[in-house]
Amino acid sequence: MPAHQSKSHEGSRSEYKDKDKPTQIRISNFIAAKAVADAIRTSLGPRGMDKMIQASNGDVTITNDGATILKEMQVLHPAAKMLVDLSKAQDIEAGDGTTSVVVLAGSMLDACSKLLEKGIHPTTISESFQGAAGKAVEILEGMVTPLELSDRDSLLKSASTSLNSKVVSQYSNILSPIAVDTVLNVIDPTTADNVDLKDIRIIKKLGGTVDDTELINGLVFTQKASSGGPTKIEKAKIALIQFCISPPKTDMENQVIVSDYSQMDRVLKEERNYILNIVKQVKKAGCNLLLIQKSILRDAVSDLALHFLAKMKIMVVKDIEREEVEFVSKTLNCRPIASLDHFTAENLGSAELAEEISTGIEKVVKITGIANQGKTISVLLRGSNKLVLEEADRSLHDALCVIRCLVKKRALIAGGGAPETELALRLMEYANTLSGMEQYCYRAFAGALEIIPFTLAENAGLNPIATVTELRNKHAQGERTAGINVRKGAITNILEENVVQPLLVSTSAISLAAETVRSILKIDDIVNCQK
Ligand code: ADP
Ligand code: MG
Numbered sequence: 001m002p003a004h005q006s007k008s009h010e011g012s013r014s015e016y017k018d019k020d021k022p023t024q025i026r027i028s029n030f031i032a033a034k035a036v037a038d039a040i041r042t043s044l045g046p047r048g049m050d051k052m053i054q055a056s057n058g059d060v061t062i063t064n065d066g067a068t069i070l071k072e073m074q075v076l077h078p079a080a081k082m083l084v085d086l087s088k089a090q091d092i093e094a095g096d097g098t099t100s101v102v103v104l105a106g107s108m109l110d111a112c113s114k115l116l117e118k119g120i121h122p123t124t125i126s127e128s129f130q131g132a133a134g135k136a137v138e139i140l141e142g143m144v145t146p147l148e149l150s151d152r153d154s155l156l157k158s159a160s161t162s163l164n165s166k167v168v169s170q171y172s173n174i175l176s177p178i179a180v181d182t183v184l185n186v187i188d189p190t191t192a193d194n195v196d197l198k199d200i201r202i203i204k205k206l207g208g209t210v211d212d213t214e215l216i217n218g219l220v221f222t223q224k225a226s227s228g229g230p231t232k233i234e235k236a237k238i239a240l241i242q243f244c245i246s247p248p249k250t251d252m253e254n255q256v257i258v259s260d261y262s263q264m265d266r267v268l269k270e271e272r273n274y275i276l277n278i279v280k281q282v283k284k285a286g287c288n289l290l291l292i293q294k295s296i297l298r299d300a301v302s303d304l305a306l307h308f309l310a311k312m313k314i315m316v317v318k319d320i321e322r323e324e325v326e327f328v329s330k331t332l333n334c335r336p337i338a339s340l341d342h343f344t345a346e347n348l349g350s351a352e353l354a355e356e357i358s359t360g361i362e363k364v365v366k367i368t369g370i371a372n373q374g375k376t377i378s379v380l381l382r383g384s385n386k387l388v389l390e391e392a393d394r395s396l397h398d399a400l401c402v403i404r405c406l407v408k409k410r411a412l413i414a415g416g417g418a419p420e421t422e423l424a425l426r427l428m429e430y431a432n433t434l435s436g437m438e439q440y441c442y443r444a445f446a447g448a449l450e451i452i453p454f455t456l457a458e459n460a461g462l463n464p465i466a467t468v469t470e471l472r473n474k475h476a477q478g479e480r481t482a483g484i485n486v487r488k489g490a491i492t493n494i495l496e497e498n499v500v501q502p503l504l505v506s507t508s509a510i511s512l513a514a515e516t517v518r519s520i521l522k523i524d525d526i527v528n529c530q531k
Contacts, residue, residue, distance in 0.1 A: 022524035026116065029520050030109050032077035036084065037106025039073070040066050044099045044452070046164040047460040047486050062387050064167050065394050066099030067091040079520055086516040090509060095401020096162050097505040100452060105513040107451035111444040112521055120437055126518045128441030132427060133514035135442075136449070137507045139426045140419060143480065144411035144503050149189040154412060155180045157498040159399040161415050164499075166395040168388065171210040175392070178215050178379055179399035185217070185377045187407060195404040199376045201327050202393060207361035208382040210392050216378045218370055219331050221291075221317050224356055224363035226301075229310035231356040236289040236367065238349040240320070240328055240336045244295050245278050245309075246302035247271040272304065278340055279308040285345045289354050289367075292318040293325055293336070315354060317365050330374040332367075405502035415499040416483030417453025419506055421471045424449045449510075453484055460486040467491065 042049045043064050053061040053072040063069060070084040083102050090101040108129065115125050147154055159179045163172035186199040203220050225231050258264045282290060290309065292300045301309075301318050309316050320328065329336050332349030352369025364380065381396065383389030406412070413419045427446035431439050450468055457467035467484060470491055474482035483494030 023116070025523065025525055026122070026521070027113070029077075029079035029523055029526075030113050032080040033083050033520055034106050034109055036070065036073075036075065036080045037102050037109070040069050040099055041103050041106070041455055042459060043069065044103055044165075045456040045459050045486065046169065047456075048099070048165055049459070050167050060387065061390065062167060063391055063394060064099075064165060065391075065398065066102055068394055070098075070102070078526065079523070082516055082520060086512055089512050093512065094405055094502070094505045094508045096398045096405070096501070097509045100505075101509040101513050103451055103455055104449070104509055105516050107448040108445065108513060108517040109520065111448040112517060115441060115444055118440075120441065122521050122524075124437050125441050126521050128438050129445055129514050129518055129521075131438075132442045132445035133511050135430055136423055136427060136445075136510050139423055139430075140413065140503060140507055140510070141411075143419065143422060144413055145500075147406060147410045147412050149184070149192075149407065149410065152180060154500065155184075155403060155406060157500050158402050158406060158412060158502060161499050161501050162399050162402045163395055166398070167391045168210055168395050171213075171392070174211055174213055175396050175399060178213065179396060179403055181215060182377045182379060183400060183403040183407065186375045192407055195400075195407050197397075197400060197404065198327065199330070199374075200400060201324075201376065201378045202381050202396060203364075203378060204381050204383070204389050204393055205359050205362065205364060206383065206386065206389060207359050209384050210382060210388065212359075212382040213392075214380050216366060216368065216380055218351070218366065218368035218373070218378065219328060220367075220378045220380050221320070221365040222362075223317060223319055223365070225365055226306050226310070226316040226318055228306060230288075230313050230315045233288050233315050233354045234352065236315075236351045236354040237286050237345075238289045238291060238332055238334070238351060238354070238367070239282070239285070239287045239343065239347065240291045240293070240325065240332065240334065240349070241343070242293045242325070242336050242338045243340060244298060244300045245275060245292070245305040246299050247274060275302065275305045276308060279305060279312060279314075281340060281343055282309070282314060283312050285343050285348065287314065287343075287348055289315045289351075290317070291320055291328065292316065294319045294321055327376060331376045331378075332370055333372045333374050402502055402505070405504040409502065409504045411503040412500045413503050413506060414481045414483055414494045415501045416485065416494040416497070417456050417471060418475075418481050418483035418494050420449045420452040421468075421475050421482075422480050425472065425475050445514075456484050456486065460484065460489065462489055 048064060050062055050064045051069050067087045070087045075081050075084050083105055086105055087098045087102050090098050112125055156176050159176035160172045163169055163175055182200045183195050187195055203222055205222060294300060325336055334347060334349035337343055337347055350371045351367045354367045356363050356365050381392055383392050424446045428443060431442035434442055453471055454464045454468050458464040471482060474491060481493050481495045482491055485492040485497055
């Protein structure tokens with residue numbers, strides 16, 4: 001064979017591409033991502049199961065929240081990580097629906113693999129899914145019940161729906177009003193279009209049960225008042241300080257070498273005077289409650305200073321974390337004082353009452369009746385053990401997010417699989433107006449949405465196929481709010497069960513899930529790079 005011929009032959013061989021590779025990569029991505037979706041599928045809905053998550057350090061978490069489960073899960077495959085991020089994105093966008101979004105994505109991936117098997121090109125599927133998701137959101141928006149923020153009843157129902165599916169669901173009668181009232185307290189219902197959840201401070205304290213949780217229009221500190229001083233102050237004049245009341249730290253360079261007792265006496269006396277001087281100025285400004293930010297360099301307040309403060313009947317709460325300062329200062333409507341020079345009467349906040357109270361096991365300090373209080377609120381959350389307390393905190397956060405969604409977009413839809421079934425039906429109808437591959441993909445997308453009622457039924461111990469077909473029939477006959485009544489184990493008008501949820505949770509779940517599925521679909525290779 002001539003040399004040049006053999007060369008060209010080799011050349012063509014080096015260009016040869018493995019045509020199967022993109023398909024294999026796609027299949028492996030789908031399998032990895034689906035594994036994540038399947039792992040949390042069983043925790044969807046009020047009859048969903050909980051997960052016990054054990055961290056490598058032995059910490060145990062019990063939760064039903066999709067975002068939390070996925071956050072704690074050790075996921076290695078890059079495509080599976082995309083589903084973890086999807087849940088996170090839903091958590092940020094809506095706060096609830098973090099399980100639904102992943103379950104939906106899993107089902108859409110299933111639909112994709114079937115379409116791919118039929119030989120439809122990934123780009124066609126991707127574009128159709130984008131269109132279908134847009135159409136789905138449009139249809140959902142047409143199904144809503146508008147809501148006024150003055151409609152407390154509906155707000156309560158939505159908070160309860162979100163809490164129903166939690167480990168702490170038996171406390172939803174306590175936590176729902178708290179979620180609603182806290183949010184309404186920090187916004188102006190007529191103008192607000194968002195809620196800053198930073199204005200709601202949840203303080204967790206062990207002891208008692210979730211029943212003992214209370215809403216506090218004021219401030220709560222988990223630490224007790226420094227011992228020796230007063231524990232109850234009426235007509236409090238409050239200062240929030242960021243400087244230390246302790247002798248400056250001597251470091252290696254300017255260490256004082258004390259050689260005899262008289263010198264030592266002098267040093268001690270100087271320290272004493274230094275601290276006394278600060279304490280006197282505090283008293284002079286009329287302050288009787290001192291809140292001290294924690295210092296990273298040294299003790300923010302020395303024992304001697306505490307002794308003097310106690311003698312002058314000044315109550316002290318120390319170790320206030322840096323992150324808390326903003327909230328405390330906003331609530332008290334006074335700025336934190338960074339140096340003694342600014343310690344004057346006009347920089348103090350005032351309140352009717354500051355008092356140390358016992359929660360059974362430990363003590364907390366409560367400040368109420370704050371003059372010109374900023375728009376903030378505190379919740380003292382209680383629980384009998386750490387696992388319950390942590391899950392109650394996460395669940396309350398979800399409920400707060402649900403109310404926030406309703407502030408952002410004042411629209412409600414039914415729950416219990418009703419919106420997904422109706423959506424699937426309408427989308428199928430719409431698909432009939434399309435042609436070719438597009439119609440095929442739209443139908444697959446519509447079918448994928450039915451995973452929500454399917455899973456709700458499965459988790460509630462019902463026959464999923466029978467339930468979903470019955471649900472489909474009812475919706476086809478025009479019963480738009482027929483949903484799965486998990487308590488009765490039947491299909492009823494779900495609005496009568498008070499199962500309602502914000503529109504935003506569902507629309508965001510569908511759009512975000514479709515977006516992630518499209519990105520996974522369009523990957524045809526994984527390239528490892530060395531950093
Ligand atoms: P997510 O993390 O996605 O919010 P959940 O476990 O909270 O997952 O389950 C939410 C689903 O459960 C929604 O589809 C909602 O409509 C449904 N759901 C909640 N409460 C009920 C109920 N009482 N009856 C039927 N379905 C319900
Ligand atoms: Mg939920």
